[in-house]
Amino acid sequence: MAGTTKTKPFFTRRRIVLFSVLLALIVLAVAMIATRPSQDALVGCISEELRESAGAKYSETYLNFGILNVARGRDIRSGSPETYLGAFGQIFDANDGAASAVANISLWMPSLIKGTGITISLTVVSVLVGVVLALFLALGKMSKILPIKWFCSGYIFFFRGTPLLMQLYFVYYGLPLISSALAINNRFMAAFIAFALNSGAYVAELIRAALQSIDKGQYEAAKSLGLSYAQTMGLVIVPQSIRRLIPPVANEFIMVIKDASLVSLIALTDLSRATQTIMNNTFSVLVYVPAIVLYLVITAVFTKIFNKLEQRYSVYQ
Amino acid sequence: MSLIRTESVYKSFGELEVLRGITTTVEQGEVVCIIGPSGAGKSTFLRSLNQLEEITSGKIFIDEQLFLHKENGVLVERISASEHKRLLLEMGMVFQSFNLFPHMTVMDNVITAPTRVKKVPRDEAVADAIEILRQVGLEDKHDAYPSKLSGGQMQRVAIARSLAMHPKIMLFDEPTSALDPELVGEVLSVMKKLAESGMTMLVVTHEMGFAREAADRVLFMCDGIIAEESEPNELFSNPKNPRTRQFLNSVL
Ligand SMILES: Nc1ncnc2c1ncn2[C@@H]1O[C@H](COP(=O)(O)OP(=O)(O)O)[C@@H](O)[C@H]1O
Ligand SMILES: [Mg+2]
Numbered sequence: 001m002a003g004t005t006k007t008k009p010f011f012t013r014r015r016i017v018l019f020s021v022l023l024a025l026i027v028l029a030v031a032m033i034a035t036r037p038s039q040d041a042l043v044g045c046i047s048e049e050l051r052e053s054a055g056a057k058y059s060e061t062y063l064n065f066g067i068l069n070v071a072r073g074r075d076i077r078s079g080s081p082e083t084y085l086g087a088f089g090q091i092f093d094a095n096d097g098a099a100s101a102v103a104n105i106s107l108w109m110p111s112l113i114k115g116t117g118i119t120i121s122l123t124v125v126s127v128l129v130g131v132v133l134a135l136f137l138a139l140g141k142m143s144k145i146l147p148i149k150w151f152c153s154g155y156i157f158f159f160r161g162t163p164l165l166m167q168l169y170f171v172y173y174g175l176p177l178i179s180s181a182l183a184i185n186n187r188f189m190a191a192f193i194a195f196a197l198n199s200g201a202y203v204a205e206l207i208r209a210a211l212q213s214i215d216k217g218q219y220e221a222a223k224s225l226g227l228s229y230a231q232t233m234g235l236v237i238v239p240q241s242i243r244r245l246i247p248p249v250a251n252e253f254i255m256v257i258k259d260a261s262l263v264s265l266i267a268l269t270d271l272s273r274a275t276q277t278i279m280n281n282t283f284s285v286l287v288y289v290p291a292i293v294l295y296l297v298i299t300a301v302f303t304k305i306f307n308k309l310e311q312r313y314s315v316y317q
Numbered sequence: 318m319s320l321i322r323t324e325s326v327y328k329s330f331g332e333l334e335v336l337r338g339i340t341t342t343v344e345q346g347e348v349v350c351i352i353g354p355s356g357a358g359k360s361t362f363l364r365s366l367n368q369l370e371e372i373t374s375g376k377i378f379i380d381e382q383l384f385l386h387k388e389n390g391v392l393v394e395r396i397s398a399s400e401h402k403r404l405l406l407e408m409g410m411v412f413q414s415f416n417l418f419p420h421m422t423v424m425d426n427v428i429t430a431p432t433r434v435k436k437v438p439r440d441e442a443v444a445d446a447i448e449i450l451r452q453v454g455l456e457d458k459h460d461a462y463p464s465k466l467s468g469g470q471m472q473r474v475a476i477a478r479s480l481a482m483h484p485k486i487m488l489f490d491e492p493t494s495a496l497d498p499e500l501v502g503e504v505l506s507v508m509k510k511l512a513e514s515g516m517t518m519l520v521v522t523h524e525m526g527f528a529r530e531a532a533d534r535v536l537f538m539c540d541g542i543i544a545e546e547s548e549p550n551e552l553f554s555n556p557k558n559p560r561t562r563q564f565l566n567s568v569l
Contacts, residue, residue, distance in 0.1 A: 220369055221416035221475075225430035225482060226406045235429060239420050316420050316462040 105290050108278050112287075115274030116294050118188070119260045122270065126192055127253050130199025137204035138211060139233070152204070159201030165262050168194040172266045187268040191260075199256060206248045210241035243313035250306035254299055271295065318345045319381060320407075320486045320517050321366060326375030328361055335361045336372070337541035343486065348518045350528035350549070353538035354564055359521040362538070363488050366519075367408045379404040380485065406434070409479030413491040415471045417463040423450065423474050424459040427481045435482070442481070449477045453507050469500030473507055480511075487511065489520040525569060529553055537561045 140152030159167065172190040176183035184190040214237050222232040261272035269277070275291040278284070321343040328336035335358045343349050351359050364370040366377065368385075376386045384404055386393040395401065418426050427450065428442040437445075450456055453473040463471055472492055479487060489508070493501040505527050512518055512531045522528055528535050529549045537545040537552065537560075545558040553569075556562045 215414075215416070217412060217414050217416035218418065221410075221412065221418070221478075223369065224367055224408075224410040225478070226402065226434040227430060231433055235433065236418055240418075317464055 101286055104282075104284065104286060108287055108290065111269075111274045111278065112271065112290055112294060115269055115271035116298065118263075118268065119257060119270040119272075120298060122188065122191055122195060122260050122263065123253060123256045126195035127199050127203070127249070127256055129192075129196040130203050131207075131249065133196065133200030134203035134207050135238075137200055138207035141204065141208060142211065156201045156204050159198050160205070164194070164198050164259055165265065167198055168262055168266060170194075171197075187263070187266050190266060191263045191268055195256065195260070199252065202252055203249060206245060206252065207241065210244045210248075211237055213244060214240050243310060246306055246310045246313065250303065253302055253306070257295070257298055257302070319343060320345050320379070321519065322378040322381075323366075324376040324378075326362070326365060326377065327373045328358070328365055328370060329373050335541050336365065339375070339541075339543060341536065341543060341546070343517060343519055345485075345517055346515050347533045348512045348516075348520070348531055349534050349536060350532040351519070351521045351536045351538055352523070352525070352528060352564070353536075353544075357538040358541045359538050360490050363410075363490050363519065363521055367405060367410055367488060369410075380407060406482055407485040409482055409484035409487045411472070411475050411479055411487065411489045411492050413494050415463075415468075415475045415495070417471055417475055417478070419463050422460050422462055423455065423466075426463070426474055427478050430478070431481050446477070446481055449480050450474075452480075452510070453477045454503070467500060468496045469503045472496065472504045476504075476507060476511070486517040486519065489518065489522070491521050491523065493522070493524060523568065525553065525565075537564065539564070 137152045137156060140148045141156060143149050143152070168191065171184065171194040172187070184193065218236055218240070219232060222236045227235065260270050263270050264273035264276065271291060271294060275287055278287045319342045322341075324340050326336055326339040327334065339358075339362055341349075351362070353359055361370055365372045366379075372385070372387055373390050374388050377384045382396060382400070382404065383394060384396050384401070386395070396404065418429070421429065424443065424446060427446040428439065431437040431442040431445065432439055447456070447459070450459065453476055455470060455473055455477065458466065458470065458474075463474065466474065472495075476487075476492075492508070493504050496504065501524065505524060508518070508520070508527070509531050520527075520532070532549045534546065535549045535552045536543050537556075537558065539560050545552060545556060545561045552561065553565065556565055
């Protein structure tokens with residue numbers, strides 16, 4: 001982008017607000033960490049009775065997240081904490097409504113965050129690789145060379161016409177049956193391959209629509225100036241298509257974030273499966289609250305990123 | 318020396334025969350205007366010359382070399398691929414709808430083809446572009462995107478973009494038809510200056526004033542043939558063909 005951008009003052013009002021919030025959070029975090037109770041205090045929090053029944057294992061029975069500390073008796077029968085410490089060392093009873101919810105959620109957070117990581121990384125790598133694959137598929141489907149055109153059309157037809165779930169099963173369970181050399185033992189790898197192949201087909205149709213929406217006059221002008229086909233696509237057509245592609249690709253992205261829950265069927269733990277596992281173990285519907293919030297946060301962050309991208313590519317409008 | 322010569326050029330779109338035997342010549346330094354009713358095949362003829370359309374039959378000579386010869390849709394002879402490319406570059410084309418590259422600045426619009434096709438070093442291309450943009454009166458718009466320009470300015474950028482390839486002949490397909498009336502003049506005056514500088518030009522236009530003033534020769538096209546052809550004064554004041562007379566009465 002060769003446009004001249006006006007230099008804005010660094011301290012805009014939005015940035016001042018943002019910095020203040022950030023500063024307040026840092027101060028709070030420092031205060032929490034500074035007043036953090038010691039390990040002994042945490043252990044002391046657990047009732048005598050439980051400490052004895054848990055025996056030597058009690059050292060595993062507390063969790064310390066730095067900011068929020070939870071002492072949890074390893075009562076296998078209920079699975080829930082009986083006492084815990086608040087952020088500033090306060091001691092709460094496990095039956096305290098809201099506070100206990102916070103403690104429970106903080107207990108679940110690590111596995112939810114891990115699941116979120118899987119969901120995000122699977123989505124990002126699959127869609128990114130899918131977009132590259134899709135560019136070739138789209139150009140191939142528009143190609144005048146018939147075998148290429150047929151292959152790309154067939155590919156797109158196949159992957160759009162069959163359920164992603166079956167494609168995933170096929171990659172993970174089916175391929176090893178054909179030949180053991182094709183076995184993909186890493187679940188994430190298998191999910192990535194299935195998702196990228198599938199995304200490629202969907203995005204190819206988006207790219208084709210975007211390329212075909214470019215005015216015919218652009219091809220003619222490029223041709224009359226002597227640009228080759230590759231130069232015409234690379235310098236004229238594709239750059240103009242990118243902006244038109246951003247909203248539908250953002251949409252595909254958000255679909256894949258949710259489709260990622262299918263990976264639980266090959267026992268890969270994404271955010272959905274992490275949530276379900278906690279739900280099965282604790283019978284607490286409360287776990288849906290952080291899970292939903294996490295999903296919404298991911299979607300919001302990516303929507304924001306795509307909006308920014310769209311703005312960047314709109315400078316010439 | 319003729320830059321363009323055609324012999325019995327025919328072109329059909331399926332059943333529809335749009336060009337029905339066009340034989341004409343454009344000499345070096347000549348300005349030829351093509352007038353005629355809409356649907357006469359004027360654009361198709363221009364586009365056939367630089368291969369945006371593939372003719373059905375006939376011969377096209379560029380720069381005295383047989384560029385393309387087809388008979389009834391069958392290729393008889395085509396110049397070698399490298400010569401083909403070189404001769405195509407001798408023709409610049411200006412479209413009715415400008416067809417500027419909207420995602421590039423004015424400068425990038427002008428230098429893209431020289432740097433990418435002719436491999437001119439960027440700084441030379443820029444220096445050349447500055448001079449050409451000055452000629453079309455856009456020296457202060459280098460960094461503007463086309464969307465920020467008026468129609469007249471856009472068409473002048475399109476002319477500059479073609480000129481940057483230093484073609485021997487410029488083809489114009491109704492360059493002012495998409496413009497608001499008050500913007501037509503600035504484009505026509507750039508074209509007149511270009512004509513005066515000795516550029517060979519083949520111009521499809523509805524601007525009879527321009528044809529009368531700038532053209533060395535005017536072709537009247539109608540139903541896929543050149544129905545009449547002569548010097549502008551002769552053609553405008555003393556048309557021989559009744560179709561020409563009828564057309565001129567309707568536009569003048
Ligand atoms: N790509 C095309 N396919 C089919 N018919 C076309 C095409 N381009 C032009 N024509 C037809 O050819 C005839 C001549 O068109 P054109 O050369 O654009 O005329 P002019 O420029 O003189 O108005 C018109 O009837 C038009 O509909
Ligand atoms: Mg026309």
